[in-house]
Amino acid sequence: MHLLVCGGTGCRASESNLILESLKRELEEKGLSSEVQVIMTGCFGFCEKGPVVKVMPDNTFYVHVKPEDAGIIVAEHVIKGRPVQRLLYVDPKSKEQVPDSKHMGFYRKQIRIALRNCGFINPENIDEYIARDGYASLGKCISELTPADVIDIIKKSGLRGRGGAGFPTGLKWEIASKNKADQKYVVCNADEGDPGAFMDRSVLEGDPHSVLEAMTICGYAIGASKGLIYIRAEYPLAIHRLKIALKQSKEYGLLGKNIFGTDFNFDIELRYGAGAFVCGEETALISSMEGRRGEPTNKPPFPAEKGFFGKPSNVNNVETFANIPVIISKGWEWFSSIGTEKSKGTKVFALAGKINNVGLIEVPMGTTLREIIFEIGGGIKNGKKFKAVQTGGPSGGCLTEKHLDTPIDFDNLVAAGSMMGSGGMIVMDEDDCMVSIAKFFLAFTVEESCGKCAPCRVGNKRLLELLTHITKGNGTMADIDRLKNMCNVIKDTSLCGLGQTSPNPVLSTINNFMDEYVAHVTEKRCPAGSCRELMKYSIIVDKCVGCTACARGCPVNAISGERKGPHFIDQEKCIKCGACFEKCKFGAVLIK
Amino acid sequence: MEKLKSLADLKRIREEAKTKLDLRVRGDNPEGLVQVKVAMATCGIASGAKQTMDFFVEELDKRGIGAVVTQTGCMGYCYAEPTVEVQLPGQESVVFGYVDRKKADEIIEKYIKNGELVEGIIPVNYEKID
Numbered sequence: 001m002h003l004l005v006c007g008g009t010g011c012r013a014s015e016s017n018l019i020l021e022s023l024k025r026e027l028e029e030k031g032l033s034s035e036v037q038v039i040m041t042g043c044f045g046f047c048e049k050g051p052v053v054k055v056m057p058d059n060t061f062y063v064h065v066k067p068e069d070a071g072i073i074v075a076e077h078v079i080k081g082r083p084v085q086r087l088l089y090v091d092p093k094s095k096e097q098v099p100d101s102k103h104m105g106f107y108r109k110q111i112r113i114a115l116r117n118c119g120f121i122n123p124e125n126i127d128e129y130i131a132r133d134g135y136a137s138l139g140k141c142i143s144e145l146t147p148a149d150v151i152d153i154i155k156k157s158g159l160r161g162r163g164g165a166g167f168p169t170g171l172k173w174e175i176a177s178k179n180k181a182d183q184k185y186v187v188c189n190a191d192e193g194d195p196g197a198f199m200d201r202s203v204l205e206g207d208p209h210s211v212l213e214a215m216t217i218c219g220y221a222i223g224a225s226k227g228l229i230y231i232r233a234e235y236p237l238a239i240h241r242l243k244i245a246l247k248q249s250k251e252y253g254l255l256g257k258n259i260f261g262t263d264f265n266f267d268i269e270l271r272y273g274a275g276a277f278v279c280g281e282e283t284a285l286i287s288s289m290e291g292r293r294g295e296p297t298n299k300p301p302f303p304a305e306k307g308f309f310g311k312p313s314n315v316n317n318v319e320t321f322a323n324i325p326v327i328i329s330k331g332w333e334w335f336s337s338i339g340t341e342k343s344k345g346t347k348v349f350a351l352a353g354k355i356n357n358v359g360l361i362e363v364p365m366g367t368t369l370r371e372i373i374f375e376i377g378g379g380i381k382n383g384k385k386f387k388a389v390q391t392g393g394p395s396g397g398c399l400t401e402k403h404l405d406t407p408i409d410f411d412n413l414v415a416a417g418s419m420m421g422s423g424g425m426i427v428m429d430e431d432d433c434m435v436s437i438a439k440f441f442l443a444f445t446v447e448e449s450c451g452k453c454a455p456c457r458v459g460n461k462r463l464l465e466l467l468t469h470i471t472k473g474n475g476t477m478a479d480i481d482r483l484k485n486m487c488n489v490i491k492d493t494s495l496c497g498l499g500q501t502s503p504n505p506v507l508s509t510i511n512n513f514m515d516e517y518v519a520h521v522t523e524k525r526c527p528a529g530s531c532r533e534l535m536k537y538s539i540i541v542d543k544c545v546g547c548t549a550c551a552r553g554c555p556v557n558a559i560s561g562e563r564k565g566p567h568f569i570d571q572e573k574c575i576k577c578g579a580c581f582e583k584c585k586f587g588a589v590l591i592k
Numbered sequence: 593m594e595k596l597k598s599l600a601d602l603k604r605i606r607e608e609a610k611t612k613l614d615l616r617v618r619g620d621n622p623e624g625l626v627q628v629k630v631a632m633a634t635c636g637i638a639s640g641a642k643q644t645m646d647f648f649v650e651e652l653d654k655r656g657i658g659a660v661v662t663q664t665g666c667m668g669y670c671y672a673e674p675t676v677e678v679q680l681p682g683q684e685s686v687v688f689g690y691v692d693r694k695k696a697d698e699i700i701e702k703y704i705k706n707g708e709l710v711e712g713i714i715p716v717n718y719e720k721i722d
Contacts, residue, residue, distance in 0.1 A: 002709050041713035042672060042689055054715070057684070110718030119631055119667030119677070120720070130602065131609035139599040198635070205633040206665015237634045252605075253595030261597045326721065360668035362718070376717065 001036045001078065002056040008043025008378055009356050015067060016040070016051035022070035023053075027078070036078055043357055043378040049089065059100035062087040109371060111338065112362045113346050114162075114199075114322040118206030123241050126248040129209040135254055137328035138213050141220055142260050150221040151177060154324070157332035158344030163189055163280070163317030164395065164421045165497070166343070166410035176304040176314040177222040184224035185313040186215045187303075188321055189285060190231035190238070193277040194393030195444060197424035199348040200318035202360055204231070204238035207322065208245035212268060214324035216255065219266040222314050227268035230285050232275045242270060277394075277448035281496045282315040284450065295452045296496035317422070319348055339365035343409030347420065353389075353427035354381045366407040369399060373427060384429040388512065392421025394441040394448075395501035397508025398434070417508045419501065433528040434513040435520055438506045439467040445502040456499030459490040463506060472533040475521040484510060529591065532576050536592045539580075541566040543588035550580035550589065624681030626659035626704055628652070630691075631675045633666035639673035640692060647696045648676075657704060669714050678703060687714045 005011075005020045020040055027033045044052050049063035053073070060083050062073070069087060076082050088097040112118075121128035129135070141150050155170025176184065188211060192200040204211065215227040231239060246268060249255045257265045271289045278284045279294040286308050288294035307313025323345060327335045336344045343365040349372065352358055356378035363372060369389060373379070380386050388398040391408075397418035399406075406412050410420050428437060442464045451457045466483050469475050487503035494500045510517060519525045526534040539550070539559075546564040551557075558574045561567030569580070581589040596602050630636070630645040645663060652659045669675050672689025678699060679685035688699060689712050702708040 004709075004713065004715070006715075007711075037708055039709045039713060040711050041715055042669075044715040044717065046717075056709075112718055112720050115668065116721050118665040119629075119675075120664060122662045123665050124663070127605065127609040127612070130606045131612070133606070135602055136606070139602050143599055202633055202666040202668075235634070237637070251595075253597065260599060260602070330721070356671070357669070358671040360666060360670065362668075 003036060003038045003073070003078075004041045004054040004056060005038060006042075006044045006046075006050060006052045006054075007040035008047060008050070009381075009383070010043070010047030010379055011051040013383065014051050016065075018067040019051055019053065019065055019070060022067045023074065026070045026074040030074060030079065032074070032078060046375065047379055048375065053087075055083075061089050061098070061100060063089045109367065109376060110361055110363055111346055113326050113335075113338075114203060114319050114348050115206070115360065115362050116326065117210065118202055121207065123206050123208055124244050126209060126245065126252065129207070133329060134209055134325070135213055135249075137325040138216050138220075138254070139260055140328060141217050142262050142264055147177060147221045147223065150217060150328070153332045154221070154327060157327045157335040158339070158342075159320065159323055159327060159335065160343060160410060161317060162319035162323075162347065162422070164392070164419065166420060169316060169320055172304065172314060172316070173218060173221050175302070176224075176312050179305055179312040181312050183226065183311045184222055185308045185311060186218045186222065186224045186227040187282075187285070187289075187308065187313050187315040188215055188227065188229040189280060189282065189315055189317045190229055190235070191273050191275075191280045191285060192232070192235075192318070192422060193275070193280050193448075194395075194422050194424045195441075196352040196426050197350045197393060197422045199350055199360055199423055201235050201238050203318050203322050203348075204235070205241055208238075208242045209249065210325055211318055211321045212242075212245055212249055212255065214321035215268060216259070216266045217324055217328065218314060218316070218321070220264055222312075224314070225265050225267070227266065228271050228289060228308065229268060230271045230273055230279070230289055233272045234275045239270065239272070246270075276450070277444075278450045278496070278498050281498060284496065285315065286313065293450070295450045296498075298495065319423075340407060340409045340412075342411055347408070347423055349423045349425050351377050351425050351427065353425075354384065354429040354432070355379070355427040356381055365409045368405050368407055370404040372408070372425070373404075377427070380427065380429050384431065386427070387430050387432060388428045388434065388437075390418075390426040390428070390437065390441070390505065391424070392419040392501075392504075393424045393426075394444045395419060395497065395504055396421045396424075397504045398428070398437065398512060399508075400512045417511060418504070431528055431530060433471075433526050433530040434509040434516050435467060435471055435526075436528075436530055438509045439464065439471060441505040442467060442502065445498065449498065449502075453493075453495040453499060455490045455493040456495070456502065459486055459494075460499070460502050462486060463490070463503065467506070470517065470520050471526070471531045473520065473524040473531075477518075477521055479521065480510065480514075480517050525592075535576050536571070537569050537574055537576060537578075537580060538590050538592070539567050539569055540588045540590055543586050545586055545588075547585070549583045549585065553579045553583040555579060626652075626657060626681065627677075627679040627685075628659055628661045629664045629677040629679075630661065631665065631667045631669075631673070631677075632663040635666065635670055636673045636675065641674035643693060644674045644676065644691050644696055647693045648700070651697070651700055652704075655700065657700070659704070668718075672712075672714055675714065680704070680707065687716055688712045689714045 023038045053062040159169045160166040284294045284296040303313045348362045390398045449456045544566045551559040558570045648661045676691045
């Protein structure tokens with residue numbers, strides 16, 4: 001028997017280490033320490049009900065455990081085999097006690113569809129994929145369904161593109177299928193470029209066959225015989241595993257001519273990108289694949305009409321494809337039963353930033369930010385206060401405390417002034433300056449703008465200059481208005497999605513954190529204390545003992561004072577490097 | 593490899609592969625094999641999963657433990673890489689985080705040999721579809 005005590009940050013803060021010790025002591029007293037082991041584990045993600053203790057192998061889950069409960073757990077559960085009723089988790093809906101963790105709603109918060117095989121099968125072995133019903137959906141499509149049936153299933157499932165914009169996948173396939181041509185293409189967009197998003201890489205590295213199978217199904221549905229995966233060369237392992245997967249499925253005849261003995265032919269090739277953000281935009285992606293500069297073009301014509309070398313092409317993102325085989329095998333009814341009214345299924349999110357459990361999660365659409373950040377993500381690092389979360393990467397916006405209980409789906413995020421994007425979630429705490437955050441994302445888009453249209457090329461650059469101005473304490477209230485105006489012009493007049501969304505981080509931080517912008521320009525103060533130019537270092541005379549450590553450490557000789565007498569910082573000379581603050585052993589250096 | 597010419601061929605391969613996987617997972621016989629899966633996505637490898645995997649392969653062999661060590665994709669616990677899933681025959685699998693060589697050694701000596709859990713367990717909190 002094992003007793004697992006949660007050692008996550010939240011539970012540790014409420015003395016789970018004392019619980020561990022008390023349990024060990026109780027077991028020792030009863031002479032059971034050789035048979036029952038007490039182990040501290042990582043975060044159960046159930047921090048709200050912490051500290052938690054789980055008993056194995058019967059999966060009994062105790063919540064709000066106190067060190068003094070150790071006695072009763074050992075006496076009742078370990079010795080007599082009776083769960084301690086009062087410590088069991090009570091389901092908030094049914095008001096009933098839940099005997100084991102398998103029946104807890106909490107553990108159904110994450111459902112893995114796109115990630116179903118990631119971390120479970122060996123991605124370099126096609127047989128393991130087949131053992132998990134791989135390629136059975138392809139077989140079903142080719143031998144039992146017409147292309148129109150397949151499109152109908154995908155349409156009814158309600159699947160929307162996971163790359164960012166959320167366009168209905170079935171509709172996209174239908175348009176591509178109706179355009180007549182001697183050659184059509186299925187294109188997989190694996191040009192994942194949002195800072196902080198890595199779900200597509202994980203799918204390709206963990207389950208490459210699911211994408212190959214889905215592309216082949218798509219080829220059958222739209223009448224294409226050729227597939228292309230556009231992947232960035234910065235993903236060498238994903239490329240390596242894709243190559244192995246391609247070789248294996250060709251050997252099995254799952255790609256190539258006469259698949260499953262029918263007259264359907266389909267083949268897939270890889271195309272490498274150099275890692276430009278704009279190439280995630282489908283027209284730019286196609287230009288790049290054709291060997292030209294990765295620049296977007298006007299839509300229409302859409303790729304479904306005129307795509308790769310002028311032929312109808314259907315472009316879907318990796319995660320979108322990863323959902324397809326499951327929709328075919330389990331049916332559209334099953335898939336559309338998950339999620340919200342207009343956003344079906346699940347979404348993979350990459351949690352990053354100031355959050356305890358940085359990682360990849362997959363939750364049904366409609367899960368709230370609070371559930372994602374505080375339950376699955378284990379809350380904010382170092383017990384700091386939550387401030388905002390940036391969704392949708394540099395094209396998205398930041399959401400705040402007031403959005404924590406909004407169910408997340410494509411439409412709600414747009415209504416809240418952000419977007420789904422590819423599913424990056426960067427969590428910020430009270431130490432993050434929102435003006436600097438906007439500046440960070442804008443610096444990224446300025447770097448990644450292809451330069452084809454003026455609003456994006458010139459406008460974003462000017463935005464960045466204004467933001468830099470403000471973070472240095474040189475801004476005025478008029479600058480904030482100028483920022484807003486310019487943002488709207490860039491949004492309205494840019495050619496592609498990159499420019500149309502790049503001002504979002506600026507607009508959403510102005511909307512949600514206007515007070516921080518105002519503090520920067522009127523008081524020349526950074527409320528989060530992160531803008532270096534606005535910080536002021538001074539020495540508290542009463543605390544200074546005159547040890548001269550700060551003066552010796554100052555690289556610009558800005559500190560003066562006699563030995564054993566109080567020291568002073570010359571604000572004109574100070575470069576705000578913080579060396580004096582680190583050197584002072586008496587806490588006499590004050591940062592404001 | 594032979595070509596699969598029909599759905600029946602695929603089903604046959606699936607049954608064969610399933611039996612192989614099941615044997616590993618169920619481990620009906622007491623000498624059933626221990627299964628060790630190392631998360632080997634780019635992030636895992638960057639945190640040292642390759643060394644961990646090599647260690648398991650070599651040491652399990654040296655210490656005469658019948659085990660299958662395989663690589664797998666990202667398990668999603670980026671904060672605790674390298675992550676390793678260990679399944680003892682007939683038991684539920686356990687995921688360990690921060691598995692360097694030292695931790696790997698502890699897992700072999702304590703958990704794999706004697707069924708004693710060691711610290712560093714990551715509680716799995718998702719539902720997998722079949």
